[in-house]
Amino acid sequence: MRFGIVVFPGSNCDTDCQFVTEKILGEPTTFIWHQEKTLPDIDVLILPGGFSYGDYLRAGAIARFSPIMDAVIDFAQKGGYVLGICNGFQILTEAGLLPGALLQNRSTKFICKWVHLRVESNESAFTQLYMPKQVISIPIAHADGNYFLDPDALAALEDNQQVLFRYVNENGETSPAANPNGSVNHIAGIRNTAGNVLGMMPHPERAADPVLGGIEGITLFKSLQNTWAQS
Amino acid sequence: MIKSEQDAVPYHTLTDDEYKKVVTLLDRKPNATELAIFSAMWSEHCSYKSSKPFLKRFPTEGEHVIHGPGENAGVVDIGDGWVAVFKIESHNHPSYIEPFQGAATGVGGILRDIFTMGARPVALLNSLRFGPLEVPKNRYLMEQVVAGIAGYGNCIGVPTVGGEIVFNETYSKNPLVNVFCLGIAKKEDIVTAKAGGIGNPVIYVGSKTGRDGVHGATMASAELDEATEDRHTVQVGDPFTEKRLVEACLELIHSGTLVGIQDMGAAGLTSSATEMADRGDCGIEIDLSKVPLREASITPPEIMISESQERMLLVAEKGRENEVFAIFKKWDLDVAEIGRVTNDHLFKVKQGDRIVAEIPVKALTAEAPIYERPVKEPRFQDMLLGIHIDAIAEPKSYSKALLSLLASPNFASKKWVYEQYDHMVQTNTVLAPGQGTAVIRLKETDKALAITTDGNSTYALLNPYFGGAIAVAEAARNLACVGAKPIGLTNCLNFGSPERPETMWSFGLAVEGMSDACKRFNIPVVSGNVSLYNETLGLGIYPTPIVGMVGLIDGTALIEHPLTPGFKSSGEKIVLIGETREELGGSAYLKIIHSQERGYPPNLDFDKENGVQNLVREAAQSGLLTAAHDCSEGGLAIALAECCLLSPAGVGGKVVLSPPSIRTDGLLFGESQSRVIVTVKAEALQSLENQITAQGLPYTVLGETGGNALDISIENPKRSIIRLSIDKMKAAHENGLTDYFNKRAEPAT
Numbered sequence: 001m002r003f004g005i006v007v008f009p010g011s012n013c014d015t016d017c018q019f020v021t022e023k024i025l026g027e028p029t030t031f032i033w034h035q036e037k038t039l040p041d042i043d044v045l046i047l048p049g050g051f052s053y054g055d056y057l058r059a060g061a062i063a064r065f066s067p068i069m070d071a072v073i074d075f076a077q078k079g080g081y082v083l084g085i086c087n088g089f090q091i092l093t094e095a096g097l098l099p100g101a102l103l104q105n106r107s108t109k110f111i112c113k114w115v116h117l118r119v120e121s122n123e124s125a126f127t128q129l130y131m132p133k134q135v136i137s138i139p140i141a142h143a144d145g146n147y148f149l150d151p152d153a154l155a156a157l158e159d160n161q162q163v164l165f166r167y168v169n170e171n172g173e174t175s176p177a178a179n180p181n182g183s184v185n186h187i188a189g190i191r192n193t194a195g196n197v198l199g200m201m202p203h204p205e206r207a208a209d210p211v212l213g214g215i216e217g218i219t220l221f222k223s224l225q226n227t228w229a230q231s
Numbered sequence: 232m233i234k235s236e237q238d239a240v241p242y243h244t245l246t247d248d249e250y251k252k253v254v255t256l257l258d259r260k261p262n263a264t265e266l267a268i269f270s271a272m273w274s275e276h277c278s279y280k281s282s283k284p285f286l287k288r289f290p291t292e293g294e295h296v297i298h299g300p301g302e303n304a305g306v307v308d309i310g311d312g313w314v315a316v317f318k319i320e321s322h323n324h325p326s327y328i329e330p331f332q333g334a335a336t337g338v339g340g341i342l343r344d345i346f347t348m349g350a351r352p353v354a355l356l357n358s359l360r361f362g363p364l365e366v367p368k369n370r371y372l373m374e375q376v377v378a379g380i381a382g383y384g385n386c387i388g389v390p391t392v393g394g395e396i397v398f399n400e401t402y403s404k405n406p407l408v409n410v411f412c413l414g415i416a417k418k419e420d421i422v423t424a425k426a427g428g429i430g431n432p433v434i435y436v437g438s439k440t441g442r443d444g445v446h447g448a449t450m451a452s453a454e455l456d457e458a459t460e461d462r463h464t465v466q467v468g469d470p471f472t473e474k475r476l477v478e479a480c481l482e483l484i485h486s487g488t489l490v491g492i493q494d495m496g497a498a499g500l501t502s503s504a505t506e507m508a509d510r511g512d513c514g515i516e517i518d519l520s521k522v523p524l525r526e527a528s529i530t531p532p533e534i535m536i537s538e539s540q541e542r543m544l545l546v547a548e549k550g551r552e553n554e555v556f557a558i559f560k561k562w563d564l565d566v567a568e569i570g571r572v573t574n575d576h577l578f579k580v581k582q583g584d585r586i587v588a589e590i591p592v593k594a595l596t597a598e599a600p601i602y603e604r605p606v607k608e609p610r611f612q613d614m615l616l617g618i619h620i621d622a623i624a625e626p627k628s629y630s631k632a633l634l635s636l637l638a639s640p641n642f643a644s645k646k647w648v649y650e651q652y653d654h655m656v657q658t659n660t661v662l663a664p665g666q667g668t669a670v671i672r673l674k675e676t677d678k679a680l681a682i683t684t685d686g687n688s689t690y691a692l693l694n695p696y697f698g699g700a701i702a703v704a705e706a707a708r709n710l711a712c713v714g715a716k717p718i719g720l721t722n723c724l725n726f727g728s729p730e731r732p733e734t735m736w737s738f739g740l741a742v743e744g745m746s747d748a749c750k751r752f753n754i755p756v757v758s759g760n761v762s763l764y765n766e767t768l769g770l771g772i773y774p775t776p777i778v779g780m781v782g783l784i785d786g787t788a789l790i791e792h793p794l795t796p797g798f799k800s801s802g803e804k805i806v807l808i809g810e811t812r813e814e815l816g817g818s819a820y821l822k823i824i825h826s827q828e829r830g831y832p833p834n835l836d837f838d839k840e841n842g843v844q845n846l847v848r849e850a851a852q853s854g855l856l857t858a859a860h861d862c863s864e865g866g867l868a869i870a871l872a873e874c875c876l877l878s879p880a881g882v883g884g885k886v887v888l889s890p891p892s893i894r895t896d897g898l899l900f901g902e903s904q905s906r907v908i909v910t911v912k913a914e915a916l917q918s919l920e921n922q923i924t925a926q927g928l929p930y931t932v933l934g935e936t937g938g939n940a941l942d943i944s945i946e947n948p949k950r951s952i953i954r955l956s957i958d959k960m961k962a963a964h965e966n967g968l969t970d971y972f973n974k975r976a977e978p979a980t
Contacts (some may be wrong), residue, residue, distance in 0.1 A: 001607070004771055009471070009474070009475050009562065009563065010386070010471050010474055010475075012386075012387070012388025012474065012656055013388070013656060015657075016656065016657060016658045019674065049656075050388060050408065051385070051386040051470070051471065051474070054386060054469070054470065054471025055386070055470075055471075056471065056476075108382075109378075109651050110382075110385055110651050110652075110653070111383050111650055111651070112385075112649075112650055112651070112653045112654055112655060113650050113654060139655055141385070141653045141655060141656065141867070141932075143385075178435060190766070205658065206655050206658055208658075209658065211672060211790060211791060212655070212658060213663075214661065
C-alpha cells in the first residue's frame, strides 16, 4: 500500500505522518510538493496538518488553489482514499470535497490537548478495526476547529452517517465540557457521501507510538492497511 | 569623498566619548549612516560592553563542546554523529511595548539562531516573568505574550515543550520574555557564521527590508519611560515566511554551496555583515540598491539598522549562485546578491556607485568600547538579609497554608498557558509541559534530550552569588530527576541598568555563582545572552539570571518508561534524599503567606549537591526509582503535594516526620537545596538505602504512597499537621491561574 503526503508551504505535520506510515506501518510513502500537477502512483493520499500559507486569509483558503489540488480532487472523485488531518480537513472543506467549515474555537484560543472521541461507525475503510462506539483518546492542536454546517445539511450529514468521530467525555457521552472547540453536534471528523474522503481535526498520527502516551490513533492507519489487504 | 553629516542625525545614541573614539578610529567625522552603524554595533545589546569583563569567568570548554559562545548558538556533541544546538535569548523590552509581536519575534529570532547553525529546531521553552495578575495590565501583557509565543511557534511547527512563569511585583513594568530553542543536527551539517573566500558573493534572503524594528538594538539598551510608545521599534513577525526560511536554509546547507550564514537579528544587516566579516577576518562590501525593500523611501541608515524579521545573510561559493537562487525561489522567498567578500578588512556600504559608509570591520567589533563599570553593594542589602524569624508566627493551619501556596499563580497549574502551545508537533514529546522537566526523543537514535529552564530572582536579590549558583544546581537537579546527564548550559542574564553600581555588583556575583556551580558540576556554558536596562522610570527588576540546561538520556529504557514526579501506585516507599534545615529566608512561603521577601536564601554545598544528583541519576538509570521530584521552591510540602497532583492514578501519600528540631513551617516549607523526593517499590527500599549510605548522603524514609489524600503528621506525640484530599488540592492548583483569565472569557454553553 502506497501513501502520498501533500506538502504545502507551511505544512508541519507532513513528516509526523510519514513517520507513522513508513516507520510504524512499514508502507512506502512519498511526499508530493504542492506545485506538482499530477499525483504519483499511490493508494492513500494524506493532507497533513500545519499552517498552509500561514493560515493567512482563512485556514485552507489559499492552499485550496495550489496546483496539486486539481489532481487531489480528481483522485478523490475516482474513489481514492483521502485523509485530511487538521489543516488538511480545513483544506478539504475549502476545496468542496467535504461539506461545512471550520470556524474559530469557541474559546478564541489555540488548544493543544488529549481529547476523547467516540468512533460513530466502524463501517468505514478508515475505522473498520475500531469497535463500534469505541471511545478513544487522541490529541487535538488547532485554533480553528469549530465545525459548522447549516441545519439542513447537518441533518443530511447525520442521516447519511457521515460523522465518524465525535468529541465525548471519558464515558463516551457528549457534553459542552467535552466539546473542546464548540463544534456543532460535537463533530470531530466526517466522511464524504461516498465514504472515501475523511476529514478530522484530531491528530491520529500523534497517537500512534506508545512513547508519546497513546496508541489509539494507529488503528485508523491500520484500518486503511487492512481495507487494502482485503481488496 | 564621504560627506560628514553628524549634526542632527536620527539614529545616533553614542555618548560624547564614544563619538570621539569613532572620529579617532576613522580619522575623520562619521556620516549619518556610519553613526547609525556605530550606534547599533556599540549598543549594549550588540557589544556587551558592560558585561563582557564578567562573562569571561564562565567555563566554556568541555570534552563534547563543538562551538561555545561567539557563534549564533552553542553546539554540543551527543554521540552517534549527532549534535545538540541551543541558546536562550531575551525579548524583554519589545514585549513590554507590544507584547504579542514582541514575544512572537523573540521566538522567531531564537529559531533563526538555531537553524542558522544547520540544525533543525526541535523544541522551544520560555521563561516568563510578569507582575501580579490582580493588575489588569499584567493580565493583558501575559495574555498577549502567550498568544504571541503560540502564534509563532505553533505555525512554524516547533513544539513549545516547557519553561516557567513567575509572578512578582518587580516585573510589573518590566516583564521578562526569555526564549530558549533546541535544535539537532548531524555533526557534519553544522555551519558557522563566518564569511570567507575573497570574491565570494554575499546573498540576502528572506523578507524584504522595511522600517519595522529600526532602532531596536539601541531601544533594548535603554531604560523605558512611562510614555514609551515606540511601537515602530518592535518588529512584526511572519511565522509562515520563517517556516519557509527554515526549510530553504536546511536545504541550502545540504546543497554544499554555503560558506557561512547568519541571521539578521538585532541591528539587522549591520551586525550580520560585520560579524561575519569579523569572524572570517576579511572585509564585506554591500550595495544597498540591491537590497529587497518594502518601500522606496527608506534611507540608508534605516536599511542598515532595520530589524525586519525573517531575513538571513549568507556567503556562498562563487559560481554556484544559481543553485542558491533556485532553492529560495522554490520556497517563494526573496533572494538577492547584494555584495561580495573582500580582502581589505573594510565594511563598505554603497548605494549604486555612491559610498555611504566605509568602516574598518575591527572598529565595529574588537574596538567597541568595554566598560569596567563601578560596582557597589546596595545600601539596603543588610536590611534585606536581616529577618527576625521569631516574630513570624507559624500558621494556624498548615493545610490552609499549603492550599494558599498551591493556588498562588506561581505554583498553580500552568495548563491555561501550555494548552495554547502546540507541544506535540514533530511527535517527539515524551514528557510534555506540566511534568516538570521536558523530554524529547531523537527519532533516529536511542537517545532523548531533557530540557529545563530555572531561575529564582528572590534568591538572586538576597544573595546574587547563591541566586546564580542555585539556578544552575536546580536545573541540573531537574535533569537528574529524569535520569539525564547535563551536557551544557545557556543563560540569560536579566538585570537593571549597568550604569548603577548596585546592578553591576549583583551582576558580577551572580555570574560568579553560576560559574562556580558550572565548574563544580562540570557543565560548560555554550551560549547565552545579557539583557540590561530592564528598568522603567528608574525602577529596576530584581537580578534575574535564568538558566537553560540540556541533558542527555542515553538508551531506550528511560524513553519508553520515563521517570516522572507523580506517585505511581499504593504501598511504595517515599524517601527524601538530602537534608532539611530551617531555611525560610527568601522562601515562597514567606512571600506568599507572610508577605516578606527577605532573609538569607538557602545555602548550597556543591559537593552534597553533586552527590545527590549523581545518586538520583544512577538510581533512575538503573530502573530502581518509580518517581522522582526535585524538592525546592515551596519546600517539602509543595513537592509532596505535586507528587500527588501529578499521580496518573490519583495516588496520595502518608508521611510521618520525626519531631523537628526546627520550626514546623521550616520543615514543611523551607527551601533547603540538594533534596529530591523519590519513591521505590517496598522491596527495593533496602537497595536504595544501601546506595545512599554508600555515598554518605543524608536521607529520610518519609512514609508510603496510598489513599487519595496527602497526609503529613509528626511523631511524639503523633499529630496530623496536613491532611488534604487530592481533589481539594487539585481544585486550588488547577484554578489558581486559570481563574484570572477564564472567569470573564468563556460563556457557559
